[in-house]
Amino acid sequence: MQLRINDLLNKPVIFRYGFIIVMAINLFFHLLKIREQNLYIGFILAVVFLGIGYYRRSTLFLVTLTTLVVYSRFQLDLQSNTLLRFMILEVTYLIILYISVGFMKKSQKIKDDYLELISALSNALDSRDTYTSGHSHNVSDYAVKIAKQLRLSNEMIETVRIGGLLHDIGKIGVPESILLKPGKLTEKEFSFIKKHPIIGCEMIQHVKEFHEKGIIDIVLYHHERFDGKGYPKGLKGDEIPLTARIVAVADTFDAIISKRVYSPEVPLELALLEIEKNKGKQFDPDIADAFLSLFQRKKEDIMMKRNDHFPIGSILAKKQKGRFTSTL
Structure with a gap:
């Protein structure tokens, strides 16, 4: 009520x-x-x-x-x-x-204070790594654009906005020696990274509004894959909450195009191609299409380059395991 x-x-x-x-x-x-x-x-x-x-x-x-x-x-x-x-x-x-x-x-002041607190938590996470500074805000912005493209309700748009800001909050519990490691992660380190959705869920699970609005679902499930090969629960298809499927696309895209300490920047065309080729695998096809439609002209170029066997693999291989998507 x-x-x-x-x-x-x-x-x-x-x-x-x-x-x-x-x-x-x-x-x-x-x-x-x-x-x-x-x-x-x-x-x-x-x-x-x-x-x-x-x-x-x-x-x-x-x-x-x-x-x-x-x-x-x-x-x-x-x-x-x-x-x-x-x-x-x-x-x-x-x-x-x-x-x-x-x-x-x-x-409205309570709401503004609430949003400022969320933004502060997001900034605290991003400040741990200058290379990923702004990542949470970028993911939030992309997720909101996707939600609007899908013509979701204002309530769900607000949920993905906040969920995007908080999706990686669990990484506050990940040691910087792992988070900022320039080389390839070991299996043990990667297993620790994969715990961040659960850590994040445990951090905010006592906030009643996060449960009621489904923000918890985004934090916990944004690394699930549409084909069931994600983590932490291995959910598949519509078992994954819609808002988490949206943030998954936004999160992956921003991670691909961002320069990291452990990987170079990737051109926009290649990043969009990665989203395109993982439709039905990592991503919900409808959500991926909604995202790609935001770059309609680029999407047309992507399809041409895909037919020409555009060499994306050699570049994306440099994005280290466990760093930006649950596909790698």
Whole structure:
């Protein structure tokens, strides 16, 4: 219930429409000359919606609309149609407006603080390696673009945004001697790296909202493969949460094109070709296509180069085992 309320508060446009609809209903009853006392609650509700929906607008704007609501309400009051009565209503409704605006601003501040904390955690991880600085933010940005391309709900877009920022949080528990090793990882070191999704899950599992929004799923499953050969659970196909499948593509792409201490940069065309050729293997084909559609012109070149046996293998082989994808 709390989560649903928070989701509503993240959509002030709903309350703007609510204000307009409630006022339209109030005016409709006014035209019908209905004077039921219970109908007056509609004007109070209109002011509440006004404060929540337009909390960012100027004080003059809010007070003006509130005064118009009060005037409409005043016209229905046949018992005491006096200036004093109008002033009492005005003060009462302005107090309701103030409370509504204050409530919304506090709610948004909590959300902003929450996002700042997540960003700080992400930056703390990225700061351990100057070569991967910005990786989490890049993954988050790519994941959001994919989610929008798939026309997912705003809630799921927000989930992949936060999940992208936190997907590698478990690497905070990986020693820098392994994380920054310039050479090839040993089997033991690679096994330790493969634990980072579980470590990350354990780090944030007590945050209720991360469970409810599915952010835990991204942290835990972003290295699963569509063909079932990933880790840590070996999930396959639709067994892998949709949001984790999205972040998997974004994570791999940014890892391929980024320069690392243990591998060189890879040209964009080669990175896109790697995504293309792993559709149905490492990646959900629909999600891979949605991502590649963001680079439509490049995708056309990729298909031509793929037919020409473009030599991607020799370059990608330099991306060390366990470093950027669960395919290697």
